[in-house]
Amino acid sequence: MADEALFLLLHNEMVTGVYKSAEQGEVVSDRCVLLAGEHGFRVGQGLIERFTKDTARFKDELDIMKFICKDFWTTVFKKQIDNLRTNHQGIYVLQDNKFRLLTQMSSGKQYLDHAPKVFHRRLGIFVEDKIL
Amino acid sequence: MSRQANRGTESKKMSSELFTLTYGALVTQLCKDYENDEDVNKQLDKMGYNIGVRLIEDFLARSNVGRCHDFRETADVIAKVAFKMYLGITPSITNWSPAGDEFSLILENNPLVDFVELPDNHSSLIYSNLLCGVLRGALEMVQMAVDVKFVQDTLKGDGVTEIRMRFIKRIEDNLPAGEE
Numbered sequence: 001m002a003d004e005a006l007f008l009l010l011h012n013e014m015v016t017g018v019y020k021s022a023e024q025g026e027v028v029s030d031r032c033v034l035l036a037g038e039h040g041f042r043v044g045q046g047l048i049e050r051f052t053k054d055t056a057r058f059k060d061e062l063d064i065m066k067f068i069c070k071d072f073w074t075t076v077f078k079k080q081i082d083n084l085r086t087n088h089q090g091i092y093v094l095q096d097n098k099f100r101l102l103t104q105m106s107s108g109k110q111y112l113d114h115a116p117k118v119f120h121r122r123l124g125i126f127v128e129d130k131i132l
Numbered sequence: 133m134s135r136q137a138n139r140g141t142e143s144k145k146m147s148s149e150l151f152t153l154t155y156g157a158l159v160t161q162l163c164k165d166y167e168n169d170e171d172v173n174k175q176l177d178k179m180g181y182n183i184g185v186r187l188i189e190d191f192l193a194r195s196n197v198g199r200c201h202d203f204r205e206t207a208d209v210i211a212k213v214a215f216k217m218y219l220g221i222t223p224s225i226t227n228w229s230p231a232g233d234e235f236s237l238i239l240e241n242n243p244l245v246d247f248v249e250l251p252d253n254h255s256s257l258i259y260s261n262l263l264c265g266v267l268r269g270a271l272e273m274v275q276m277a278v279d280v281k282f283v284q285d286t287l288k289g290d291g292v293t294e295i296r297m298r299f300i301k302r303i304e305d306n307l308p309a310g311e312e
Contacts, residue, residue: 006151006187006218007150009183010151010155010262013183014157014158017179042160043150046153050149
Protein backbone atom coordinates (compact mmCIF):
# COMPACT_ATOMS: atom_id res chain seq x y z
CA MET A 1 0.00 0.00 0.00
CA ALA A 2 2.00 2.96 -1.21
CA ASP A 3 1.79 6.23 0.62
CA GLU A 4 0.42 9.32 -1.06
CA ALA A 5 3.55 11.40 -0.43
CA LEU A 6 5.71 8.84 -2.17
CA PHE A 7 3.34 8.64 -5.11
CA LEU A 8 3.23 12.42 -5.52
CA LEU A 9 7.02 12.66 -5.47
CA LEU A 10 7.34 9.86 -8.01
CA HIS A 11 4.80 11.56 -10.21
CA ASN A 12 6.69 14.86 -10.02
CA GLU A 13 9.94 13.18 -10.96
CA MET A 14 8.31 11.58 -13.96
CA VAL A 15 6.88 14.83 -15.21
CA THR A 16 10.24 16.55 -14.75
CA GLY A 17 11.94 13.69 -16.53
CA VAL A 18 9.67 13.84 -19.54
CA TYR A 19 10.19 17.56 -19.96
CA LYS A 20 13.92 17.41 -19.37
CA SER A 21 14.36 14.89 -22.16
CA ALA A 22 12.55 17.33 -24.41
CA GLU A 23 14.65 20.35 -23.58
CA GLN A 24 17.67 18.81 -25.21
CA GLY A 25 17.01 20.15 -28.67
CA GLU A 26 13.39 19.24 -29.11
CA VAL A 27 11.12 22.17 -29.67
CA VAL A 28 7.70 20.63 -29.77
CA SER A 29 6.17 20.66 -26.32
CA ASP A 30 3.18 18.89 -27.74
CA ARG A 31 5.30 15.80 -27.89
CA CYS A 32 5.85 16.01 -24.15
CA VAL A 33 2.17 16.36 -23.57
CA LEU A 34 1.59 13.34 -25.76
CA LEU A 35 4.22 11.32 -23.96
CA ALA A 36 2.94 12.25 -20.55
CA GLY A 37 -0.54 11.37 -21.74
CA GLU A 38 0.69 7.99 -22.94
CA HIS A 39 2.11 7.17 -19.53
CA GLY A 40 -1.18 8.02 -17.95
CA PHE A 41 -3.09 6.06 -20.55
CA ARG A 42 -1.15 2.89 -19.88
CA VAL A 43 -1.58 3.27 -16.16
CA GLY A 44 -5.25 4.03 -16.54
CA GLN A 45 -5.90 0.99 -18.68
CA GLY A 46 -4.28 -1.31 -16.18
CA LEU A 47 -6.18 0.20 -13.29
CA ILE A 48 -9.54 0.05 -14.99
CA GLU A 49 -9.04 -3.57 -16.01
CA ARG A 50 -8.41 -4.63 -12.46
CA PHE A 51 -11.00 -2.43 -10.89
CA THR A 52 -13.90 -3.38 -13.10
CA LYS A 53 -13.32 -7.06 -13.62
CA ASP A 54 -15.95 -8.03 -11.11
CA THR A 55 -18.47 -5.31 -11.77
CA ALA A 56 -21.36 -5.39 -14.21
CA ARG A 57 -21.03 -3.91 -17.67
CA PHE A 58 -21.70 -0.24 -18.05
CA LYS A 59 -25.05 0.54 -19.60
CA ASP A 60 -24.14 3.71 -21.43
CA GLU A 61 -21.75 6.65 -21.54
CA LEU A 62 -23.37 8.36 -18.62
CA ASP A 63 -22.88 5.27 -16.50
CA ILE A 64 -19.18 5.31 -17.38
CA MET A 65 -18.87 8.99 -16.51
CA LYS A 66 -20.58 8.47 -13.18
CA PHE A 67 -18.21 5.61 -12.44
CA ILE A 68 -15.23 7.78 -13.27
CA CYS A 69 -16.46 10.73 -11.26
CA LYS A 70 -17.28 8.75 -8.17
CA ASP A 71 -15.50 5.45 -7.76
CA PHE A 72 -12.48 5.91 -9.95
CA TRP A 73 -11.73 9.48 -8.94
CA THR A 74 -12.18 8.62 -5.26
CA THR A 75 -9.73 5.81 -5.49
CA VAL A 76 -7.10 7.71 -7.39
CA PHE A 77 -7.54 11.18 -5.93
CA LYS A 78 -9.31 10.41 -2.63
CA LYS A 79 -12.33 12.54 -3.41
CA GLN A 80 -15.19 12.72 -5.89
CA ILE A 81 -15.43 15.05 -8.83
CA ASP A 82 -17.04 18.30 -7.73
CA ASN A 83 -19.00 19.04 -10.84
CA LEU A 84 -19.96 17.15 -13.99
CA ARG A 85 -21.52 18.90 -16.95
CA THR A 86 -22.49 17.58 -20.35
CA ASN A 87 -24.03 18.79 -23.53
CA HIS A 88 -25.57 15.35 -24.07
CA GLN A 89 -23.71 15.10 -27.34
CA GLY A 90 -20.56 13.38 -26.20
CA ILE A 91 -18.79 16.26 -24.44
CA TYR A 92 -18.30 16.02 -20.68
CA VAL A 93 -16.67 18.56 -18.43
CA LEU A 94 -15.29 17.28 -15.14
CA GLN A 95 -14.46 19.86 -12.54
CA ASP A 96 -12.26 19.19 -9.57
CA ASN A 97 -11.83 22.15 -7.24
CA LYS A 98 -8.90 20.74 -5.39
CA PHE A 99 -6.92 18.61 -7.81
CA ARG A 100 -4.56 16.66 -5.61
CA LEU A 101 -1.64 16.67 -7.98
CA LEU A 102 -1.64 20.43 -8.32
CA THR A 103 -2.47 21.55 -4.79
CA GLN A 104 1.17 21.65 -3.87
CA MET A 105 1.96 23.84 -6.82
CA SER A 106 -0.96 26.17 -7.01
CA SER A 107 0.24 28.79 -4.56
CA GLY A 108 2.54 31.07 -6.46
CA LYS A 109 2.50 32.28 -10.03
CA GLN A 110 5.89 30.85 -10.93
CA TYR A 111 4.42 27.40 -11.16
CA LEU A 112 1.50 28.26 -13.36
CA ASP A 113 3.23 27.36 -16.58
CA HIS A 114 4.28 24.00 -15.21
CA ALA A 115 0.82 23.04 -14.07
CA PRO A 116 -0.51 22.08 -17.51
CA LYS A 117 2.25 19.51 -17.88
CA VAL A 118 1.10 17.66 -14.79
CA PHE A 119 -2.50 17.92 -15.79
CA HIS A 120 -2.05 16.53 -19.26
CA ARG A 121 -0.47 13.45 -17.88
CA ARG A 122 -3.39 12.87 -15.65
CA LEU A 123 -5.88 13.29 -18.46
CA GLY A 124 -4.28 10.30 -20.08
CA ILE A 125 -5.60 8.15 -17.29
CA PHE A 126 -9.11 8.14 -18.61
CA VAL A 127 -10.10 5.08 -20.54
CA GLU A 128 -13.32 5.30 -22.44
CA ASP A 129 -13.25 2.04 -24.24
CA LYS A 130 -14.70 0.08 -21.39
CA ILE A 131 -18.10 0.18 -23.05
CA LEU A 132 -17.13 -3.04 -24.83
CA MET B 133 -24.96 -4.38 -1.07
CA SER B 134 -21.96 -6.55 -1.69
CA ARG B 135 -20.80 -4.04 -4.25
CA GLN B 136 -20.43 -1.45 -1.49
CA ALA B 137 -18.41 -3.76 0.73
CA ASN B 138 -16.12 -4.64 -2.14
CA ARG B 139 -15.37 -1.02 -2.84
CA GLY B 140 -13.59 -0.45 0.49
CA THR B 141 -10.90 -3.06 0.03
CA GLU B 142 -10.86 -2.51 -3.71
CA SER B 143 -9.94 1.13 -3.36
CA LYS B 144 -7.09 0.36 -0.94
CA LYS B 145 -5.73 -2.19 -3.35
CA MET B 146 -6.13 0.21 -6.20
CA SER B 147 -4.05 2.89 -4.52
CA SER B 148 -1.13 0.53 -4.29
CA GLU B 149 -1.81 -0.69 -7.80
CA LEU B 150 -1.81 2.86 -9.06
CA PHE B 151 1.67 3.29 -7.63
CA THR B 152 2.89 -0.01 -9.01
CA LEU B 153 1.47 0.71 -12.46
CA THR B 154 2.88 4.23 -12.47
CA TYR B 155 6.30 2.90 -11.58
CA GLY B 156 5.99 0.30 -14.30
CA ALA B 157 5.17 2.97 -16.86
CA LEU B 158 8.25 4.88 -15.75
CA VAL B 159 10.59 1.94 -16.15
CA THR B 160 9.06 1.04 -19.51
CA GLN B 161 9.60 4.57 -20.75
CA LEU B 162 13.19 4.66 -19.52
CA CYS B 163 13.92 1.38 -21.29
CA LYS B 164 12.68 2.98 -24.49
CA ASP B 165 14.69 6.16 -23.97
CA TYR B 166 17.99 4.55 -23.03
CA GLU B 167 19.58 1.82 -25.05
CA ASN B 168 21.18 -0.22 -22.34
CA ASP B 169 20.12 -1.43 -18.91
CA GLU B 170 23.04 0.23 -17.13
CA ASP B 171 21.84 3.67 -18.17
CA VAL B 172 18.32 2.87 -17.04
CA ASN B 173 19.66 1.71 -13.68
CA LYS B 174 21.61 4.95 -13.31
CA GLN B 175 18.60 7.04 -14.21
CA LEU B 176 16.38 5.20 -11.73
CA ASP B 177 18.99 5.77 -9.05
CA LYS B 178 19.16 9.47 -9.87
CA MET B 179 15.40 9.88 -9.78
CA GLY B 180 15.26 7.95 -6.56
CA TYR B 181 17.87 10.26 -5.09
CA ASN B 182 15.78 13.32 -6.00
CA ILE B 183 12.76 11.73 -4.38
CA GLY B 184 14.72 10.70 -1.29
CA VAL B 185 16.04 14.16 -0.49
CA ARG B 186 12.46 15.41 -0.34
CA LEU B 187 10.88 12.35 1.19
CA ILE B 188 13.07 12.60 4.29
CA GLU B 189 11.43 15.88 5.23
CA ASP B 190 8.00 14.34 5.00
CA PHE B 191 9.23 11.39 7.02
CA LEU B 192 10.76 13.46 9.80
CA ALA B 193 7.66 15.61 9.99
CA ARG B 194 5.28 12.68 10.29
CA SER B 195 7.16 10.19 12.37
CA ASN B 196 8.30 11.04 15.85
CA VAL B 197 11.71 9.60 15.36
CA GLY B 198 14.60 11.47 16.95
CA ARG B 199 18.20 11.46 15.88
CA CYS B 200 19.68 7.98 15.49
CA HIS B 201 22.78 7.35 17.58
CA ASP B 202 24.27 4.63 15.46
CA PHE B 203 23.83 2.68 12.28
CA ARG B 204 21.85 -0.06 14.01
CA GLU B 205 19.23 2.40 15.10
CA THR B 206 19.14 3.79 11.59
CA ALA B 207 18.54 0.30 10.23
CA ASP B 208 15.65 -0.24 12.62
CA VAL B 209 14.02 3.03 11.73
CA ILE B 210 14.36 2.38 8.01
CA ALA B 211 12.86 -1.09 8.20
CA LYS B 212 10.20 -0.69 10.86
CA VAL B 213 9.06 2.90 10.39
CA ALA B 214 9.99 4.19 6.94
CA PHE B 215 9.26 1.14 4.82
CA LYS B 216 6.06 0.58 6.75
CA MET B 217 4.93 4.15 6.29
CA TYR B 218 5.67 4.45 2.59
CA LEU B 219 5.33 0.99 1.17
CA GLY B 220 3.30 -0.83 3.77
CA ILE B 221 5.90 -3.56 4.25
CA THR B 222 8.38 -4.32 7.02
CA PRO B 223 11.61 -5.82 5.73
CA SER B 224 13.76 -7.80 8.13
CA ILE B 225 17.31 -6.80 8.99
CA THR B 226 20.02 -9.44 8.72
CA ASN B 227 23.65 -10.12 7.85
CA TRP B 228 25.31 -7.46 9.92
CA SER B 229 28.99 -7.12 9.17
CA PRO B 230 31.36 -7.62 12.15
CA ALA B 231 32.20 -3.92 12.14
CA GLY B 232 28.52 -3.01 12.27
CA ASP B 233 28.69 -0.86 9.15
CA GLU B 234 26.83 -3.07 6.70
CA PHE B 235 23.50 -4.86 6.83
CA SER B 236 20.88 -6.37 4.57
CA LEU B 237 17.19 -5.60 4.26
CA ILE B 238 15.21 -8.65 3.25
CA LEU B 239 11.90 -7.96 1.53
CA GLU B 240 9.58 -10.95 1.36
CA ASN B 241 7.44 -9.12 -1.12
CA ASN B 242 8.17 -5.98 -3.05
CA PRO B 243 5.09 -3.92 -4.00
CA LEU B 244 6.93 -2.36 -6.93
CA VAL B 245 7.10 -5.66 -8.78
CA ASP B 246 3.50 -6.84 -8.57
CA PHE B 247 2.46 -8.07 -12.03
CA VAL B 248 6.00 -7.55 -13.35
CA GLU B 249 8.13 -9.95 -15.34
CA LEU B 250 11.54 -9.12 -16.71
CA PRO B 251 11.93 -9.98 -20.39
CA ASP B 252 15.06 -11.90 -21.39
CA ASN B 253 16.71 -8.99 -23.12
CA HIS B 254 16.75 -6.94 -19.91
CA SER B 255 18.55 -9.32 -17.62
CA SER B 256 20.83 -6.68 -16.14
CA LEU B 257 18.05 -4.24 -15.40
CA ILE B 258 17.65 -3.51 -11.70
CA TYR B 259 13.95 -2.88 -11.81
CA SER B 260 13.54 -1.46 -8.32
CA ASN B 261 16.70 0.60 -8.38
CA LEU B 262 14.67 3.69 -7.53
CA LEU B 263 14.58 2.40 -3.95
CA CYS B 264 18.38 2.51 -3.71
CA GLY B 265 18.39 6.13 -4.79
CA VAL B 266 15.64 7.03 -2.36
CA LEU B 267 17.52 5.51 0.58
CA ARG B 268 20.78 7.13 -0.45
CA GLY B 269 19.22 10.57 -0.93
CA ALA B 270 17.23 10.48 2.28
CA LEU B 271 20.18 9.42 4.40
CA GLU B 272 22.44 12.02 2.84
CA MET B 273 20.07 14.67 4.13
CA VAL B 274 20.64 13.39 7.64
CA GLN B 275 24.39 13.50 7.26
CA MET B 276 25.02 9.88 6.35
CA ALA B 277 26.81 8.79 3.21
CA VAL B 278 25.78 5.24 2.35
CA ASP B 279 26.09 2.80 -0.48
CA VAL B 280 22.92 0.90 -1.35
CA LYS B 281 22.50 -1.92 -3.80
CA PHE B 282 20.37 -4.92 -4.63
CA VAL B 283 22.01 -8.27 -4.11
CA GLN B 284 18.99 -10.51 -4.62
CA ASP B 285 15.88 -9.86 -6.67
CA THR B 286 12.72 -11.97 -6.94
CA LEU B 287 12.36 -10.72 -10.50
CA LYS B 288 15.54 -12.56 -11.38
CA GLY B 289 14.47 -15.80 -9.80
CA ASP B 290 15.80 -15.33 -6.27
CA GLY B 291 13.62 -16.35 -3.38
CA VAL B 292 13.63 -12.95 -1.72
CA THR B 293 14.66 -9.42 -2.50
CA GLU B 294 17.76 -8.31 -0.61
CA ILE B 295 19.08 -4.76 -0.38
CA ARG B 296 22.57 -4.31 1.03
CA MET B 297 23.32 -1.05 2.83
CA ARG B 298 26.84 0.05 3.71
CA PHE B 299 27.76 3.02 5.85
CA ILE B 300 30.54 5.05 4.22
CA LYS B 301 30.96 8.06 6.46
CA ARG B 302 29.26 10.80 8.38
CA ILE B 303 28.88 13.97 6.33
CA GLU B 304 30.13 16.96 8.25
CA ASP B 305 28.15 20.17 8.02
CA ASN B 306 30.15 22.67 6.01
CA LEU B 307 29.82 26.12 7.42
CA PRO B 308 30.24 28.89 4.87
CA ALA B 309 33.51 30.76 5.22
CA GLY B 310 33.41 33.47 7.84
CA GLU B 311 30.66 31.94 9.91
CA GLU B 312 32.69 30.07 12.51
